[in-house]
Amino acid sequence: xxxxxxxxxxxxxxxxxxxxxxxxxxxxxxxxxxxxxxxxxxxxxxxxxxxxxxxxxxxxxxxxxxxxxxxxxxxxxxxxxxxxxxxxxxxxxxxxxxxxxxxxxxxxxxxxxxxxxxxxxxxxxxxxxxxxxxxxxxxxxxxxxxxxxxxxxxxxxxxxxxxxxxxxxxxxxxxxxxxxxxxxxxxxxxxxxxxxxxxxxxxxxxxxxxxxxxxxxxxxxxxxxxxxxxxxxxxxxxxxxxxxxxxxxxxxxxxxxxxxxxxxxxxxxxxxxxxxxxx
Amino acid sequence: xxxxxxxxxxxxxxxxxxxxxxxxxxxxxxxxxxxxxxxxxxxxxxxxxxxxxxxxxxxxxxxxxxxxxxxxxxxxxxxxxxxxxxxxxxxxxxxxxxxxxxxxxxxxxxxxxxxxxxxxxxxxxxxxxxxxxxxxxxxxxxxxxxxxxxxxxxxxxxxxxxxxxxxxxxxxxxxxxxxxxxxxxxxxxxxxxxxxxxxxxxxxxxxxxxxxxxxxxxxxxxxxxxxxxxxxxxxxxxxxxxxxxxxxxxxxxxxxxxxxxxxxxxxxxxxxxxxxxxxxxxxxxxxxxxxxxxxxxxxxxxxxxxxxxxxxxxxxxxxxxxxxxxxxxxxxxxxxxxxxxxxxxxxxxxxxxxxxxxxxxxxxxxxxxxxxx
Numbered sequence: 001x002x003x004x005x006x007x008x009x010x011x012x013x014x015x016x017x018x019x020x021x022x023x024x025x026x027x028x029x030x031x032x033x034x035x036x037x038x039x040x041x042x043x044x045x046x047x048x049x050x051x052x053x054x055x056x057x058x059x060x061x062x063x064x065x066x067x068x069x070x071x072x073x074x075x076x077x078x079x080x081x082x083x084x085x086x087x088x089x090x091x092x093x094x095x096x097x098x099x100x101x102x103x104x105x106x107x108x109x110x111x112x113x114x115x116x117x118x119x120x121x122x123x124x125x126x127x128x129x130x131x132x133x134x135x136x137x138x139x140x141x142x143x144x145x146x147x148x149x150x151x152x153x154x155x156x157x158x159x160x161x162x163x164x165x166x167x168x169x170x171x172x173x174x175x176x177x178x179x180x181x182x183x184x185x186x187x188x189x190x191x192x193x194x195x196x197x198x199x200x201x202x203x204x205x206x207x208x209x210x211x212x213x214x215x216x217x218x219x220x221x222x223x224x225x226x227x228x229x230x231x232x233x234x235x236x237x238x239x240x241x242x243x244x245x246x247x248x249x250x251x252x253x254x255x256x257x258x259x260x261x262x263x264x265x266x267x268x269x270x271x272x273x274x275x276x277x278x279x
Numbered sequence: 280x281x282x283x284x285x286x287x288x289x290x291x292x293x294x295x296x297x298x299x300x301x302x303x304x305x306x307x308x309x310x311x312x313x314x315x316x317x318x319x320x321x322x323x324x325x326x327x328x329x330x331x332x333x334x335x336x337x338x339x340x341x342x343x344x345x346x347x348x349x350x351x352x353x354x355x356x357x358x359x360x361x362x363x364x365x366x367x368x369x370x371x372x373x374x375x376x377x378x379x380x381x382x383x384x385x386x387x388x389x390x391x392x393x394x395x396x397x398x399x400x401x402x403x404x405x406x407x408x409x410x411x412x413x414x415x416x417x418x419x420x421x422x423x424x425x426x427x428x429x430x431x432x433x434x435x436x437x438x439x440x441x442x443x444x445x446x447x448x449x450x451x452x453x454x455x456x457x458x459x460x461x462x463x464x465x466x467x468x469x470x471x472x473x474x475x476x477x478x479x480x481x482x483x484x485x486x487x488x489x490x491x492x493x494x495x496x497x498x499x500x501x502x503x504x505x506x507x508x509x510x511x512x513x514x515x516x517x518x519x520x521x522x523x524x525x526x527x528x529x530x531x532x533x534x535x536x537x538x539x540x541x542x543x544x545x546x547x548x549x550x551x552x553x554x555x556x557x558x559x560x561x562x563x564x565x566x567x568x569x570x571x572x573x574x575x576x577x578x579x580x581x582x583x584x585x586x587x588x589x590x591x592x593x594x595x596x597x598x599x600x601x602x603x604x605x606x607x608x609x610x611x612x613x614x615x616x617x618x619x620x621x622x623x624x625x626x627x628x629x630x631x632x633x634x635x636x637x638x639x640x641x642x643x644x645x646x647x648x649x650x651x652x
Contacts, residue, residue: 012499012510014510015510044497045493045494045495045497046493048492048493050339060499060501061499061501061510061511063499064497065497066492066493066496066497066498067498067499067500068339068342068492068499068500068501069499069500069501069502069503069511070335070338070362070365070502071335071361071362071364071365071502074331074332074335074361074362074365076332077299077327077328077331077332077333077335077336077339078335078336078338078339078362079339080325080327080332080335080336080339081297081299081335081336081337081338081339081340081341081343081347082339082340082342082343082492083339083343084297084323084325084336084339084340084343085297085339085340085341085342085343085344085345085347086343086344086345086491086492086493088493089343089492089493106328106329106332107328107331107332107335110327110328110332264318264323267318268318268319
């Protein structure tokens with residue numbers, strides 16, 4: 001009898017093997033999302049997953065859901081149109097740090113500011129993996145990449161702080177070492193409404209690790225294990241990542257703010273039974 | 280009403296209920312009118328953070344089942360080229376309005392030009408076919424916006440409405456026909472088992488039916504080169520099959536997409552070829568030349584892309600000269616020259632932009648040909 005993996009119903013099994021390198025964390029993050037989707041018991045036809053370009057952007061192509069692999073950086077405005085075009089959809093954006101925060105940074109801050117009802121999962125592997133490991137807006141100061149061969153002289157974004165500052169209602173960070181907690185967080189995100197953001201720190205041994213003395217896939221996970229401090233409700237300002245300090249993970253923000261569609265409906269299609277919370 | 284408002288009203292009449300845009304002169308009135316009208320029609324207007332996002336948002340809305348539009352001018356049109364390509368390759372119906380102003384770059388934001396005609400044809404990277412309509416009056420802005428939606432829904436392609444600052448800001452009477460008199464086209468939906476649906480499997484028309492996100496088709500849509508299942512195929516055969524179909528989809532239907540009007544061509548020796556606001560100058564010059572006994576006619580291009588090369592070639596075999604009238608230094612004139620293929624003389628009456636073409640300049644060009652042939 002042919003064995004069936006529990007997530008096969010969510011996968012385009014005819015597209016496997018996937019493109020990700022051995023030791024890459026994207027598959028782990030992807031599996032956590034699959035587990036959360038299954039656990040949520042939400043109707044599968046209501047999910048729409050949008051991704052941009054890059055290694056993480058390839059997630060859309062392996063999902064047996066309505067999935068859109070768009071242009072570099074533009075997953076969020078595409079997702080915005082999809083959600084506003086059909087508010088019933090449960091729109092998820094799953095993309096990488098370069099896609100969402102370099103070329104797509106402007107779209108991120110505006111989608112969060114508007115509080116568009118989107119679940120946004122960002123796999124942060126500290127570099128551009130697909131193109132061979134160039135510096136990203138998340139590369140720690142001093143880290144070596146293909147375009148910072150002697151070390152990075154830019155300061156990276158603190159993504160939880162950025163997401164919090166621009167209005168995300170849910171902000172968390174986990175690593176691919178924290179599979180259970182990451183899955184629970186994604187599951188929790190599916191129960192919330194508004195612009196929700198999880199940063200997922202993930203190893204990229206092929207492009208980033210080998211330039212930063214973490215050549216073996218396990219090295220980055222060991223690094224996470226040694227550095228990570230789980231602190232819920234921490235000040236997102238303490239979430240800055242550098243090569244020396246501990247890495248703070250956990251849930252930083254979980255708050256309510258009316259979504260764009262809440263406010264739109266209140267103005268143009270008021271329903272007296274529905275209470276709209278204005279912060 | 281002015282041409283921008285007429286365009287917005289045309290979109291509404293066509294069933295457009297989602298508009299995403301970014302303010303830019305001289306297209307802003309389209310967005311402002313949609314912002315006033317759409318919410319009370321069950322639709323939505325959203326002002327995005329830039330034109331890149333506006334173009335992406337209308338693609339997303341289209342996959343959510345909406346008829347969607349954006350409007351812009353030169354600088355914004357440049358920013359839209361990236362996601363216009365995504366719309367072409369994912370075969371996403373939508374309408375993009377370019378109220379042309381003079382460029383390059385910021386150029387003359389408040390003044391007219393027709394300098395984006397080749398950008399409309401080739402502005403996004405890669406090889407593709409596109410549909411572009413050009414109105415010469417507010418009435419045509421209304422009518423052609425409806426047609427733009429119908430063509431985009433039928434052929435599953437972004438359709439460009441290449442209007443300009445003068446048509447956009449010109450106030451003229453616009454007759455809005457009763458709803459029953461407006462013919463609307465909606466995208467063909469897939470039939471048969473959902474599990475077997477292939478999002479890019481087309482019949483002899485080359486146009487695949489289109490499912491809507493959320494309808495349970497579980498489709499994958501990508502900007503990568505893809506096969507009929509929508510799956511990426513990183514090889515030359517998949518590229519050949521996909522690109523050739525995208526091109527054939529428009530080329531094999533070019534005759535029914537193309538729309539030209541002809542004036543006084545029966546006995547003409549010289550023909551003006553023009554489109555948009557320049558048609559108005561051309562008509563004035565044509566009638567004046569006729570009054571002076573010169574045998575001149577006009578070919579008015581209501582669609583510029585696909586280009587009516589067969590008709591231009593036919594005219595070139597019977598006419599002495601073809602004179603293209605446009606507000607640039609020779610864009611559609613190149614297409615006329617290519618189509619005429621040496622069978623007739625070809626001239627250009629154009630300038631760099633900032634004002635309309637003076638009828639006097641066209642008259643001089645007509646005289647030069649009529650006295651010399």
